[in-house]
Amino acid sequence: MTAQDSTFAKAGSYLNPGAHQGPRRLAGILSLDDFEPAARAFLPRPLFGYVAGAAERNASLAANRDAFADYAFRPRVLVDVSKRTQAVELFGETWDAPFAIAPMGLCALTAYRGDLVLARAAQAANIPMVLAGSSLIRMEDVAQAAPRSWFQAYVPGDLKRIDALIGRVADAGYRVLVVTVDLAVAGNRENNVRNGFSTPLRPSLRLAWDGITRPRWLLGTFARTLLAHGIPHFENSFFERGAPIISPSVLRDFSARDHLNWTHLERIRAQWKGPLVVKGILDPADAILARDCGADGLVVSNHGGRQLDGAIAPLHALPAIAAAVPELPLLLDGGVRRGTDVLKALALGAKAVLVGRPFSYAASIAGEAGVAHGIELLKDEIDRNLAMLGVNTCAEMTRDRLLSGQ
Numbered sequence: 001m002t003a004q005d006s007t008f009a010k011a012g013s014y015l016n017p018g019a020h021q022g023p024r025r026l027a028g029i030l031s032l033d034d035f036e037p038a039a040r041a042f043l044p045r046p047l048f049g050y051v052a053g054a055a056e057r058n059a060s061l062a063a064n065r066d067a068f069a070d071y072a073f074r075p076r077v078l079v080d081v082s083k084r085t086q087a088v089e090l091f092g093e094t095w096d097a098p099f100a101i102a103p104m105g106l107c108a109l110t111a112y113r114g115d116l117v118l119a120r121a122a123q124a125a126n127i128p129m130v131l132a133g134s135s136l137i138r139m140e141d142v143a144q145a146a147p148r149s150w151f152q153a154y155v156p157g158d159l160k161r162i163d164a165l166i167g168r169v170a171d172a173g174y175r176v177l178v179v180t181v182d183l184a185v186a187g188n189r190e191n192n193v194r195n196g197f198s199t200p201l202r203p204s205l206r207l208a209w210d211g212i213t214r215p216r217w218l219l220g221t222f223a224r225t226l227l228a229h230g231i232p233h234f235e236n237s238f239f240e241r242g243a244p245i246i247s248p249s250v251l252r253d254f255s256a257r258d259h260l261n262w263t264h265l266e267r268i269r270a271q272w273k274g275p276l277v278v279k280g281i282l283d284p285a286d287a288i289l290a291r292d293c294g295a296d297g298l299v300v301s302n303h304g305g306r307q308l309d310g311a312i313a314p315l316h317a318l319p320a321i322a323a324a325v326p327e328l329p330l331l332l333d334g335g336v337r338r339g340t341d342v343l344k345a346l347a348l349g350a351k352a353v354l355v356g357r358p359f360s361y362a363a364s365i366a367g368e369a370g371v372a373h374g375i376e377l378l379k380d381e382i383d384r385n386l387a388m389l390g391v392n393t394c395a396e397m398t399r400d401r402l403l404s405g406q
Contacts, residue, residue, distance in 0.1 A: 023366050026373050031381075032337045032358035035374060039110075039361035042217055044210035047110050049195025051360050054305035055187040060313070061305030064335030067313035071344050072403045076390030084392040086382050088352055090329060091176055091275040091296060093148070095352075096126040097379050098394050099342055101371075102304075102333055102356035103152035103178065103279075105134030108232055109201075109245070111363035112221045113137060118363055119146035121371035125379075130178055130354070136232040136245070143172045150176040152279065154183060155264060156238055157257050162264065164239030166271045175274045178299065179265065181290075182280030184258045187307040201245045217364075262289055269294035279333070282317045284324035291325045297351075298325070301333035304356060315345060319399075322349025339381025343389070346397040 029035060040048050054061035088098045101122050107114030115137040122129035123146040131142050133154040142149055151174040156162050169177060192198065196206045211218040225232065234242030269276055278290040279299035287298055300318050302311040314334040322330055332345040333354040345353050355378070362370035391397060 023369055026366055026370060029362075029370075029373060029377070031377060032355070032374055035358050035361035035365065035370070038365045042214060042365050043110055044207060044214055044217060046192075046195050046197035046207055046210065047106075047217075050106065050192055050197045051104075051110060051357055053189060053191035053195065054309070055189055055191075055307060056309035058191070058305060059309050060302050060311050063313040064302070064305055064315070065337070067315035067335065068338075068341045068344055070316075070404060071348075073340070073343075073389060074401055074403055075388055079390035079392075081387045081390060081392055084383065084386045086379065086386065086394055088394050090128070090352060091277075095128060097375075097382065098346060098352040099336070099378060099382075100128035100130060100150075100331070100352060100354050101359050102354035103130040103132035103135075103180075104356050104360050105132045106136060106245075107132070107360055107363065108136035108225065110221070110360060111367060112224050114360070114363050115142055116145050117368045118359060118371055119149045121363075121368045121375060122146065123148055125372065125375045127375065128176075131236070133180070133236050134234060135236050136234065138235045139169065139174070140172045143174060147173060148175075150174065150178055150277075151236075152178040152180060154180055154237065155257065155260055155268070157259070159264075159267070161238050162267065163271060165237075166268055168239045170272070170274075176277060177268075177272050177274060178277045178279050179268060180279045180303075181260075181265070182282075182301070182303050182307050184260065187303070188309070189306060200243075200247055203246070221364075262293055265290070265293045265295075277331070281321060282312055282314065284320045287321045287325045287328070291328055295328065297329040297331065299331045299333050299354065300350070301354070304334055315348065318345065318348045318350060339378060339383075339385045342378070342382055343385055343391075343397050344402060346394055347399055347401045349399075 086097050088095055101118050107118060111117055115131060115135045119129045119142050128150055129146065130150045130152045131139060132152050139151060151169050153165060156165060211222060231244045231246060233244045275296040276294060277297040277299060278295045280301050280303060281287050281290060281298045282302060290298055300314045300321055302314055314332050318332055329351040330349055331352050331354055332350040336342060336353045336355050342353050359371055359374055362374040
């Protein structure tokens with residue numbers, strides 16, 4: 001494709017931002033926000049509520065989104081932006097866009113082989129995908145399908161299990177390890193109870209009715225999974241296979257973490273030879289401690305609002321953390337839905353962002369084609385916004401590009 005052809009192609013996507021060659025059900029999906037109502041109609045209420053909800057009053061969930069409205073752009077004009085690029089370098093690799101697919105549990109319940117769908121779409125688009133420790137497909141299978149994926153671990157409660165899990169991740173071929181540190185205890189996700197979702201997953205008349213009234217999910221995801229793979233298990237919590245999703249032992253497997261401390265992170269650092277990223281940092285003091293333990297990067301995150309309700313929005317925490325550890329690459333997680341959100345995060349100190357729920361919804365309603373469509377929508381928005389800001393690279397998104405009402 002010539003430079004002129006590329007310019008015409010971009011112009012065409014701007015005039016028709018929803019244009020795609022995928023399933024008809026994507027025809028009305030013009031932004032990441034549009035995936036949510038489509039997934040609400042597709043998924044049983046308990047599963048949609050699990051993905052969409054957060055802790056207690058959802059205050060942090062709402063704050064994550066609202067924080068972006070506290071900043072406005074200061075664009076420059078008559079700048080030659082014909083050679084702009086959104087490529088970024090993270091942990092020694094170059095990626096085509098400054099965003100990654102966030103780790104999300106239970107994706108194989110909301111989309112058939114959901115983790116593989118997300119990983120393959122991310123690899124095809126040359127962006128990172130982070131496989132969750134609470135996923136239902138073996139990490140080895142995901143690594144084989146998409147070798148550049150990252151792995152996110154919930155640290156087990158005892159040292160032998162920590163060592164065994166880290167060894168398994170390394171043997172599977174993962175290069176980047178993301179350790180989540182904001183789960184000393186489980187958040188109070190009362191929304192799950194209200195929506196009929198439980199851990200372990202308990203069959204009920206309500207769940208059965210929700211499934212029957214959503215036959216595309218029932219036949220295309222749930223029944224297909226049971227027939228081909230049996231009852232899903234938590235495959236990646238430990239070295240050994242975890243419990244099935246309907247087992248009472250699930251609660252035990254995800255507890256006993258309230259004693260974990262910085263010495264456990266030091267132990268992981270001593271064992272893990274690749275890039276180590278610490279997820280769940282909101283305080284500059286913790287950022288410094290993580291750096292001193294040997295972290296190679298941080299994810300500024302409040303767990304998507306699913307842990308401590310009322311925790312500071314990651315976007316508001318970002319500038320102070322960037323000032324405290326300027327040598328570490330930072331990723332922002334929480335509330336990102338538009339290209340403008342991505343660029344605001346970059347201007348405040350992030351190297352890239354994580355995006356979760358919209359890609360889960362995309363996989364649910366349209367599989368790999370849905371995820372690919374969502375990735376292209378966000379990439380197109382970033383490209384368009386770079387041009388309108390008078391910016392050619394992500395590195396040019398600096399603090400002076402923003403005005404703050406705070």
